[in-house]
Amino acid sequence: MRGRVVAKTRRSAVLGLIALLTAGLTACTSVPAAAPESPSPSPPASAPAAGAATPPPQQASNIRHVALGAKRAPFDQRGAWNSDLAFQGNHAFVGNYGGFTVYDIADPARPRVVSQVVCPASQNDISVSGKLLFLSVDEPRTGESCESADGGPGPGGAWEGIRIFDISDVRQPRFVAAVRTDCGSHTHTLLPDGDDVYVYVSSYGPQEGFTGCEPPHDKISIIRVPRDDPAAAKVVATPVLFKDGGQKGNLGPFDETSGCHDITVYPEKRLAAGACMGDGILLDISKPAAPRVLDRVQDTENFAFWHSATFNNEADRVVFTDELGGGTSAVCTQAIGPKRGADGVYDIVGEGDGRRLRFRGYFKIPRHQEPGENCVAHNGNLVPAKGRDIMVQAWYQGGVSVFDFTDPENVQEIGYFDRAAFRGDSLAGSWSAYYYNGHVYSSDIQHGLDVLKITHPSAASAESVRTTELNAQTQTSYKE
Template sequence: MHSSRRRTSIHRGAGVAAAGAIALGLTLSAAPVLAHGTHDSSSTGTQEKAGPKDPCTDAREDRLDAADDNFAKACLPGQDLAQTESFESDLAAGEIASSPNTRLVANLPKQGAFATTSALNSDLAFQGDYAYAGNYEGFMVYDISTPEAPKVVSQVVCPGSQNDISVSGNLLVLSVDSSRSNNTCDNVAQSATIKESWEGIRVFDISDPANPTYVAAVETDCGSHTHTLAPSKDGANLYAYVSSYSPNAAFPDCQPPHDFISVVKIPVAAPETAAVVSEPVLFADGGNPGGNGSSTTSGCHDITAYPSKDIAAGACMGDGILLDIADRENPVVTEQVRDTTNFAFWHSATFNNHGTKVLFTDELGGGGAATCNPEVGPNRGADGIYDIEDGQLAFKSYYKISRTQQSTENCVAHNGSLIPVNGKDIMVQAWYQGGISVFDFTNSKKPREIAWFDRGPLPAGQIGGSWSAYYYNGYIYSNDIQKGFDVIKVDDKVIDRASKNPMDVFNPQSQPSYNG
């Protein structure tokens, strides 16, 4: 059932985390490098367990697996998705398929410290002729000036899942949501039960993309699963809205109730002074209590800002929200919605260009389960499309890929972005091992797919597929968890119209406005 409740006020949380002193342990290479010797990414954390928890909302409980997203928890409230029956797809291992209008034009495999199956590729950001690609072991910089022949510019080894990434001017920001021994790049996993353990955001200077420099670290409560940039209107400061979740009484720096986000202020002229400036409470009533078919809300997974319109949308475990961010340091919740019938875990959000719709994703199964099959059906593990009507979120439809994936293929709605076609609402989206889908949701009630790309299954038990798929200046770029950096071209007369709206910088969680 869809229900919504309007919010008109917000409470400020107490406490400010300061940036820690940095003793750099940075490994940088423009060519393949050896694995980071002091870090085993197959065990990205060793926090102790503290009593029973809701398995769908506690991605922090056990980081002995491949860490977050929520890979260790193939869950739906009340149902273990690992028990679904066996399904077969048309593709065999190693095969590639796509719609006739779509083709893979380039692939750069994972390399160096990121070559292992446990070094997971994550999010992407773009600026000028460069793509910046997160990995649980650090990040890559690619030269995409010739999109069909991308080149490696540099590889920075700096472990800490997920290394969610964004860029602005000369600055790059990374999110760390696994408890580390210190805030440098020379760190190992360390239990969150230890007060001195660190997790939060890291800031790099990328004025020379071939030689990024680590300039700041800011510790945030419960770490930083994702972050969202919202520049100040005068451009003097970057504000990073830090999303994290699932507190634990045994974790000194992640205490319940965790119903707020951290707002980090990064002065552009002095990024080394970055610090938490506020911790606004978004769920004064505690949010979704769980036990109702969807997740308990104990923080947010991801926030998408639309800075030019002073609005944002939050995907917060058991709740979807709208925010007023006119006061960057004090965002205000204006609308709240939940779906206890089909949404297990509110994962991410995307506005249309006019800011009159929001598409939310449901990460059913935590990203580690096979949910793209007839047994799970078309409405779970899908996108939920909402129109904004008089400030309220009005549900219109679900969208999910129709191609059946094998029972060994982790598949669910994941990261995507608008394709800037004037007068249309068109999106490209990653579906892990379900591949990539391009679809039109101009008619909110009748979304339709117009292009797709898919690979055959990985070996059983291996997490993989496209983590993020984004459009940037004529091409779709995908950071495949195992296969590496993909460049995809869609030959379609409607998609080609997006060339009228070129971008100089693109952070998908900080939406730009184009002339639509």
């Protein structure tokens, strides 16, 4: 989700939102005074919390609903939104504006809460690598710890950036370090490199007079984290990706480029794709701390906000998403049409420094949603099917969609799971939907962790592909 709407209202909007979301959370649990840097996990739970919402009826095609790991207290409030997902072994890690939850998914039909950590922030974008877990903080706070409060744009600035946890024992995650970054961290991307992990931090929406986040902000922050000494993590580079400032404003609903929203890396191919508000970019990441822009594209006719990117397995094609309306609006309607708030499919042509992005086609879910249903293209990943380019993707209240983009000019949906409209006054639907070891896991903002099974024959070959770790923004190849 965009979260930070436009630069001139960035701080006031975020502060108001987070105050609303976390007002109840911080009163629900407490952190022991003797260990202020180590948030206390909630005990395991096997039943929904009292008063938890019952999922409404759903419709589906070529997708079977396997299970729901319902949200647990204190994250079972409507304002405690689930966000992104990461995976390691038999565990799924679910970000939430109040912290994060660890699920045991050894039996996908019975996801079980192992631990919960209360650590409020926007958006708590989450990833894991080895024994380390990373959270993005995209709001000013009084300090780096989980016990900090809303900070506000004071003269000395406030803290926002990346929090790092040790998950050697997933039953007791332990806060170990934090790194402040300019304009915070809306999302982040892990680039493993031997004994180190590089973290590409995407942030945007600077504001005049706000210390640590003033314009121009045409860069990303790169953090180097030594695996054996995460407390030594620090920013090692802040490369400017838009030397000319990127796309300019005054284009109605189209956003001016002032940073990036999300970056996906493909380490084996030494490539990255950046979704940067008004621009889509292709990067050479041969040198992790010094990425180079190879090509840049814009779509001032249909793309309002370049949100995220996914490569195909060969890395000769990439799907960019457009988050028109910021995730809070209903744009999956007949009036909006099939090309706005959609996906754009691009081929990567050429070689070496001559590689370029070439537009091929759009894809948008073919089911119109109700006027009150927030719906737009959001987070997904590649389904490792042999001989096909298939992706699973979240569409908020548009549900979960599976589509085949092997023919980029004729992209076809081959499956979907779509709940009835959420009857409430809050954001709802699938934030992220990712394929992992035979199942699709969807982080439902209101209901919890959905487990789904794709039944379309085109995706059957993916069943045999297994991995030990998945961060959707760090792609790895699979053998066809």
